[in-house]
Amino acid sequence: MRIAIASGKGGTGKTTVSLNLALSLEDAQLLDCDVEEPNCNLFLNHELEKVRDVGIQVPAISNDKCNLCKKCVDICRFNAFVKLPKSIMLFPKLCHGCGACSLVCPQGAIYEEIRKIGIIERSSSQTCGTELYQGLLNIGEPMASPIIRALKEHIDDTRTVIIDSPPGTACPVISAITGVDCCVLVTEPTPFGLHDLSLAVELVKEMKIPHGVIINRHDIGNDSVERYCLENNIPVLMKIPYEIKIAELYSEGIPFVLKMPHWKERFVDMFRQLQVLGGC
Amino acid sequence: MLKQITVISGKGGTGKTTLTAAFASLATNALIADCDVDAADLHLILHPKSTSKLDFYGMEVASININKCSACGICRERCRFGAISKDLFIDEHACEGCGVCALICPEDAIIMKEHKAGEIYRSITRFGPLAHARLGIGEEAGGKLVSMVRKNASEMAAMYEINLIVIDGPPGTGCSVIASISGVDLVFIVTEPSVSGIHDLERVLEITTHFEIRTVVCINKYNVNEEKTSLIEEYCKSKGVEVVGKLPLSEIPTKAMLESKTVIEYDDGVFSGTIRDMWHKIITCDTSKKSDTNF
Ligand code: SF4
Ligand code: SF4
Ligand code: SF4
Ligand code: SF4
Numbered sequence: 040m041r042i043a044i045a046s047g048k049g050g051t052g053k054t055t056v057s058l059n060l061a062l063s064l065e066d067a068q069l070l071d072c073d074v075e076e077p078n079c080n081l082f083l084n085h086e087l088e089k090v091r092d093v094g095i096q097v098p099a100i101s102n103d104k105c106n107l108c109k110k111c112v113d114i115c116r117f118n119a120f121v122k123l124p125k126s127i128m129l130f131p132k133l134c135h136g137c138g139a140c141s142l143v144c145p146q147g148a149i150y151e152e153i154r155k156i157g158i159i160e161r162s163s164s165q166t167c168g169t170e171l172y173q174g175l176l177n178i179g180e181p182m183a184s185p186i187i188r189a190l191k192e193h194i195d196d197t198r199t200v201i202i203d204s205p206p207g208t209a210c211p212v213i214s215a216i217t218g219v220d221c222c223v224l225v226t227e228p229t230p231f232g233l234h235d236l237s238l239a240v241e242l243v244k245e246m247k248i249p250h251g252v253i254i255n256r257h258d259i260g261n262d263s264v265e266r267y268c269l270e271n272n273i274p275v276l277m278k279i280p281y282e283i284k285i286a287e288l289y290s291e292g293i294p295f296v297l298k299m300p301h302w303k304e305r306f307v308d309m310f311r312q313l314q315v316l317g318g319c
Numbered sequence: 320m321l322k323q324i325t326v327i328s329g330k331g332g333t334g335k336t337t338l339t340a341a342f343a344s345l346a347t348n349a350l351i352a353d354c355d356v357d358a359a360d361l362h363l364i365l366h367p368k369s370t371s372k373l374d375f376y377g378m379e380v381a382s383i384n385i386n387k388c389s390a391c392g393i394c395r396e397r398c399r400f401g402a403i404s405k406d407l408f409i410d411e412h413a414c415e416g417c418g419v420c421a422l423i424c425p426e427d428a429i430i431m432k433e434h435k436a437g438e439i440y441r442s443i444t445r446f447g448p449l450a451h452a453r454l455g456i457g458e459e460a461g462g463k464l465v466s467m468v469r470k471n472a473s474e475m476a477a478m479y480e481i482n483l484i485v486i487d488g489p490p491g492t493g494c495s496v497i498a499s500i501s502g503v504d505l506v507f508i509v510t511e512p513s514v515s516g517i518h519d520l521e522r523v524l525e526i527t528t529h530f531e532i533r534t535v536v537c538i539n540k541y542n543v544n545e546e547k548t549s550l551i552e553e554y555c556k557s558k559g560v561e562v563v564g565k566l567p568l569s570e571i572p573t574k575a576m577l578e579s580k581t582v583i584e585y586d587d588g589v590f591s592g593t594i595r596d597m598w599h600k601i602i603t604c605d606t607s608k609k610s611d612t613n614f
Contacts, residue, residue, distance in 0.1 A: 048358040049490045050332010054515070075491040076330060076522070078515040096399075116378065116418050132494075137399055137417030178525060181461065181494035188401075206331050206490060207357040210459045213412050229576050231336070231360045238358070241456045259573050283543075286568070290544035292514035 040319040041200040043219040043248075047235025049206035051225045052255035052279070057203035058082050058294040061169045063306035068198040071173035072215040073205045074157060074186045082292050085171050088163035093174070093189045094153035095136035095182070100127050104148035111140035111149060132181060157186045159193065170198070183211040191218075199310075208242045220317030221249040223276060228260035233267055240273065249316045253309075256281040274316070276309050321476060323503040324601060325354075327488035327496060329519030333509045334539040337572045337582060338594065339487040340364045343446040344581040345598045349483040351444070352472035353451035354465045354499040356437070361487055364579055367442030367449045375452065375464055377436030378416030381409050387428035394420035394429060412457045439467055441475055448475050462498035465489065469499070483602070492522045500527065506534045507563075507601060512547035520551065524558060534560050535604070537597060541565040564597035566590065 044057040058079060061067040071079040080087065098111070105127060112120040112127065119133040120140070131154055141149040157176040162169075172193050174186040183205065191214075194200050204215040216222055222243050226236040236252065243250045252268050257278040268275050279285070288295045296302045326342070328335040340361060343351045353361040381402070383394070388407065395403040398420055402413035411434070421429040437454040450472035452464055472484050488499040500506050506527045510520040520536070527534040536555050541548040548565065555562050567590070575585035583591045 048331055048360070050330060075493055076515075076519050078330075078518065081514040081518055114418070114422070116416060135415055135417060137415065137419050138397070139417055139419045139422060142419065142422060176493075178492055178522060179494075179497065179529075183493070208456050209357055209454070210412070210457070213457055229573055230363045230579070231576060234360060234363055235358050238456060245456065259570070261577055286540075286543050290511075290513035290516075290547055 040314065040317055041194065041196075041202065041219040042313055042317070043202040043204050043216040043222045044225060045204040045212060045216060045222055045239060046206055046225040047208060047237075047239035048231070051227055051232065051235075052253075053206065053225045054078050054082070054203055055255070055289060055294070056223065056225050056253055057201055059296045059302065060306050060310065061201050062294055062296050063303040064199050064310060065168055066198045067168070068170045068172065068195050068200050070190055070194070070200065070202045071171065072187045072190060072202055072211075074174040074176040074183050074190070074211070075205065077173040077175055079203055080171060080173060082294050083169065083171055085162035086164060087160040087171075087173070090159040090161050090172070090193065092155045093157050093159060093186050094155045095185055096138065096151045097131055097134045097136050097154045098129060098140050098149045099152050100129070101148050101150065102126055104146045106146055108145060110143045110145065114139045114143045132179070135182070156180045156182065159186070159190055161193070170195070184214040187211055187214040208238050212242070213246070216243070216246065216248060219248060220319055221251070221313050223253055223313070224250055225253045225255055226264055227256050228254055228262065228264045230263070232260070233263050236264060237267070240271065249318070251276040251312065251316055253277045253279065255279045274312070276312055277305065321473070321482050321484065323484045323486065324505045324507060325486040325488045325500045325503045326507045326509065327500065327523060328490060328509045329492065329523040330510075330515055331490040333511045333516065334566070334572060335509045336360050336487055337576070338509055338537065339485060340581040341583050341591070341594045342485050342598055343444070344583040345595060346446070346483060346485060348447070348481055349485050350447060350472055350476050350479065350481045351449045352468055352484055352486045353449065354468050354495070355487050355489045356452045356454050356464050356468065356495070357489060359451055359453065361449070362451060364576065364581055365444040365446065365449060366579065367440070367444045367451065369440045369442045371441045373439045374435050375437040375439050375467065377434055377458060379418075379431040380411050380414045380416055380434045381418070381420050381429050382432045383407060383409060384428045384430065387426045389426050391425065394424055397423050437464065439464075439471060441471060448479055448481070450475055462494040465495045465498040492526055496523075497526065500530060500532060503532060505601060505604065506532050508534060508536045509539055510536060510551060511540050512538060512544040512551060514547075517547065517551060517554070524560065528558075533604070535563045535601060536560055537563060538565045540568040542567045563600045564593055566593055
């Protein structure tokens with residue numbers, strides 16, 4: 040079973056939920072898909088080993104074949120090429136690696152190379168219950184989705200797969216939650232929380248993914264999120280109170296189920312609800 | 320001269336928007352630009368009235384004319400983004416608009432269509448003008464929309480004769496963050512004393528250092544972990560970055576939010592006093608001397 044943990048916005052407790060759920064189960068595989076800011080391992084402290092580089096195919100031009108016809112410059116919809124007086128120059132970070140330029144080059148002057156944009160790592164020891172996979176996008180690289188897609192190739196469906204999705208509702212989130220059985224949306228009971236939750240709900244509805252909500256720090260705001268869930272028939276899977284102990288453990292980098300074991304049962308209960316929700 | 324300040328955080332949920340809103344109510348003649356376009360929340364506090372709206376078009380998307388299509392499947396083979404399904408249905412979220420399919424279709428059955436990705440607004444709030452945007456669900460914001468909001472903001476600043484723009488930047492370290500800080504005079508980073516807060520602060524500082532932009536830091540919820548707070552202070556000192564203020568964990572931001580107020584409007588005590596002091600420091604600090612950080 041594949042479970043995604045998402046939220047309309049960062050900082051609501053998405054990573055906290057992913058970690059605590061993973062650690063409450065025996066066999067979880069945790070995929071940290073927040074590749075711009077992978078934070079799960081700050082809490083797990085697993086020793087990591089590199090699995091592989093992730094790259095995209097980008098063009099390179101043989102200057103001796105190129106006659107500066109400019110067809111590649113014109114076909115590229117991402118403006119990744121500029122024509123200089125004596126050569127064609129590529130701005131690699133603008134290139135999406137679509138391959139249009141090599142298709143149109145009449146001189147066969149364009150060949151393709153792999154440009155590395157990030158890496159995939161995993162826990163090197165398989166002895167502890169939770170197996171972590173994380174992707175890391177190099178700083179300043181614009182495209183997270185290729186890393187997320189590559190990360191998902193390592194999914195082990197014999198385990199319970201927990202996907203810590205990136206924040207927001209843009210492309211990288213779609214790459215992360217595509218193909219999951221259900222999605223947990225983490226929010227806070229505040230006007231910002233409700234607004235961001237409603238965006239995330241719109242997205243999962245459009246993608247037809249069964250979903251439920253966790254209200255984090257449920258006692259700090261008002262009941263507008265609960266009312267919203269009730270009105271829209273969205274199950275509230277769990278409410279986590281605001282406790283200074285939880286905040287302190289978080290700041291130390293300790294998942295709270297490790298120090299507050301009664302929460303493990305509650306996460307296992309929630310997991311059962313998710314199995315029903317996802318039809319698994 | 321026009322001065323621009325961007326508020327960013329790396330990690331989400333550190334209180335960036337709360338502080339931007341507070342600055343909006345402290346600034347006497349400033350324009351606010353909400354560049355956190357993925358999860359724009361400032362409007363929930365500022366309640367803008369729009370004066371103009373512009374559609375924002377993203378990349379075009381491919382569309383198959385089934386009357387011309389012979390179902391040869393070449394488009395599907397050549398699409399590098401997996402956007403065309405087995406039954407030749409194009410997933411508009413996955414399509415990056417590269418045009419390869421339209422280029423190679425032997426039947427000329429594919430056209431590229433314009434695609435509206437969101438809307439850009441010029442508005443007025445009780446604190447002055449606001450430039451902001453709304454992005455459609457599942458749309459890629461990227462640097463392009465951020466740059467358009469900033470361009471709008473500069474034009475509005477000229478129109479209203481305003482010489483300060485405060486930008487609420489996006490989370491993360493990606494290209495939209497870079498678009499939100501390029502060419503600004505000061506970056507104000509909001510962080511928190513947790514392992515992930517520190518980690519993300521380091522990543523964001525690498526970027527501002529790379530672009531040589533003067534940077535200052537605010538530590539929010541500093542008393543949740545005073546040990547980590549000292550670590551951040553030491554780290555900032557070693558990088559030559561000033562910590563301009565520390566805010567305690569407080570109910571005030573949430574309570575103010577529930578009443579659609581900025582913390583300055585809601586609270587008259589020490590909490591908002593600390594924000595006032597920070598604001599005073601950042602508008603008077605000398606930004607001509609670019610970053611003297613030492614990476
Ligand atoms: S591969 Fe595509 S995006 Fe890259 S340069 Fe060629 S046409 Fe442009
Ligand atoms: S299309 Fe080929 S020959 Fe023409 S400018 Fe580009 S690389 Fe050179
Ligand atoms: S390449 Fe053209 S004709 Fe062939 S399946 Fe695609 S749309 Fe149809
Ligand atoms: S335009 Fe490019 S990304 Fe979109 S369907 Fe065609 S080949 Fe795929």
